[in-house]
Amino acid sequence: MYQKVDVESGSASTPLYPMMLESPELRWAFIRKIYSIVTVQLLLTIAVAAVVVAVEPISVFFATTYTGLALYIVLIITPFIVLWPLAYHYKRHPVNYFLLAIFTVTLAFAVGLTCAFTSGKVILEAAVLTAGVVVSLTLYTFWAARRGQDFGFLGPFLSGAIFVLILFSLIQIFFPLGQISVMIYGFLAAIIFCGYIVYDTDNLIKRYSYDDYIWASVSLYLDIINLFLALLTIFRAAD
Template identity: 30%
Template sequence: MTDAQNYPMPTESKEVLNSNLPPPYPHGETQVDSMPPYMPPPYSAAPAMYPPSPYPPVLYPPQAGVDMGTLPPGECNPLGEPGSSSPEADAALLVSSFDDKTIRKAFIRKVFSVVTLQLLVTFSIVCVFTFSSVVRAAVQSNIWIYLSSYILFAVVAISLSYSNSFSRSHPWNLVGLSVVTLTLSYLVGTVASFHDTTAVVIAMGATVAISFTIIIFSAQTRVDFTICNGILLVLAVDLLMFSFFCSFFYSNVLQIVYGSLGALLFSLFLAIDCQLVMGRQKYALDPEEYVFAALILYLDIINIFLYLLIIMGGSSK
């Protein structure tokens, strides 16, 4: 038997405990049932920051034939979710574009370096043929060398232009380009020997200025001249017919007009060929065709010089 059973609780303690208990509920009622129902407070809507749009929402259907999950690397679909790409694919794309730009820049440097060397050789020979009276007399008295140089120039230049195996085979392409440069330099020097020294110097200076301006303009402009080859072909045929009629009705005015039209035509050809070399427009040359690119730029500049000589010859008379 425990101590609590041996010693019963006093009566006074029981009365104190019973007085602290809450009063009993009436029969059939509970405290929850007697509480009033919950009433939410009145809702006071805050003023809207933006007025509602009077237009109904527009749902755009998905485009036919477009797979949102197979977009090219680095692009996003119209919903703003990136396409299925991997870091390896993005890195390969960046390396490829970098290699293309690097190859194109090296191609441009090589082409313009070769053209600069060609022009230095040509204008040096022109100066010798113009300033030296002995060389001038020897050149003017040996026309057969002029004709032989013209035939050799035509054969090699046509071969470089239309034979890919010849224009891309190293070092024979450089040998052919050297032959073209030397023969054409002799031809231009022979033509310049029949003009005044002052006219030749002015024509050379004007050629350098015009060529440099056209090259800078072609590199900076967004106008695509490469799509105008057909128009320039028609203009070239018109110029050829004009020169044919000028041979029957010769005058100094017609000579100046003919020279001006020819210089303008080959200036346009130079702009087109520069854009073909730089590769920033619709059409471009292959980086392996640096010999052909140097050839066409060189021929454009030399033709500008020859037509300027025609203008100077007509004005001096």
């Protein structure tokens, strides 16, 4: 088994997966950096969403005025627009963090507006279940990677599943199929983003380069947020 000696501590370090050629210390430092960024993103999301939910005039403005509707549409598309300059400046500090902050805040505002019209019990159930699933899948992926399992094969399947999910959502928008179909959509979305959490965590362990910390953070953050929204959809339909 490959072992790398830590020069500073003098102790042996266990590789994260078989045939690992890089220093485990460097990869662990990269992983800690990613999870630190994602944690800050999630805390910022909770703070922004809590303000939107707590201050009722905000949600009323967005729900009852044409200006609010237009701003809501802007908030939904802004995160995707920000990803375009982020693709060019993801290595440029501090521009990359500034763009990441805009991406996170605008998406958090949209999440907050979704939660504003949802009961507190449903939000709590979805949040607790999301946290449990994310922690469980993350631990499982690290455990499986240590034993030589590779989840790179999930990429093409998940991409195809996302395409099907988008078509499903478009059908729901133009031809609503009822409450049962909404729950089916939520279940499909939850399963898909559970797969993405495993896939992106595996990439974090094995494939992302050290300069890809912004993209790795965005990927994991979107996986978690989308899983939460999928579970929220299921619980809202069942409530």
